[in-house]
């Protein structure tokens with residue numbers, strides 16, 4: 235079968251598109267004929283080093299994806315449109331048993347620890363295939379599996395966002411940031427977004443952002459305080475790190491919550507413990523989400539409350555160009571791979 239896979243670590247020259255063995259479906263698994271995937275930051279990380287993530291080359295790329303079930307134990311599943319939950323979990327550890335499989339210490343992620351979604355076929359446990367609502371195409375359905383699921387868990391499970399609260403989303407344009415904007419708006423929050431790109435802020439406003447901030451890190455807090463009558467925001471959604479982390483802490487109202495799911499420009503910012511203590515701030519780390527959370531997200535999509543914007547689509551043969559597009563940071567919305 236045709237697939238996009240890594241032959242080594244480095245730049246785009248280690249990304250190959252060619253033949254790989256078709257996976258053999260085991261008991262309890264579904265064989266999915268893939269239709270679309272999207273590229274994520276972690277694909278760049280896997281391409282460039284994959285350090286700290288146990289994997290063997292060559293490995294097929296792609297963490298999220300959607301397609302049609304071609305074979306399954308139950309004939310009733312065949313032909314069903316599904317989007318894939320990217321984590322294959324043990325189902326037996328303390329975390330799996332208490333309904334938090336996303337914490338499973340043995341979790342194996344598509345495109346990270348095992349062959350991924352940028353292939354004609356993928357085999358996963360049947361529970362990893364979630365039904366796609368009719369109003370989403372395959373690229374939109376694929377887009378949900380990493381960024382939207384991550385943002386969903388950050389806002390609802392971690393920050394316990396309430397209608398009418400104010401959310402500050404850093405670095406709008408990135409996958410998780412855009413997802414957080416859309417989900418928070420759909421939940422009835424007021425949403426402020428930051429970017430250094432006036433064009434991205436304009437597009438975020440079109441997507442529902444209530445106010446925008448275009449300032450260097452040390453100027454963000456002042457603008458956010460102006461936009462909130464000196465109060466600060468209830469929730470900050472952050473995945474940049476470095477100097478932005480400190481700015482984010484300064485934007486929070488007393489008792490406010492900050493949720494981080496990454497650190498693209500630095501993972502060792504000053505902690506500002508005095509501010510955290512005196513203002514009783516709450517800090518959450520988060521990554522991905524549970525299948526149950528994914529199901530709720532899909533229900534919102536089915537109800538027309540959410541639809542991921544697709545910035546660009548590339549055929550599988552041009553996965554290198556799609557990765558370069560992601561790396562450029564110029565995108566606004568997901569970059570999809572049609573398979």
Ligand SMILES: [Zn+2]
Nearest residue numbers: 324327330338
């Ligand atoms: Zn487990």
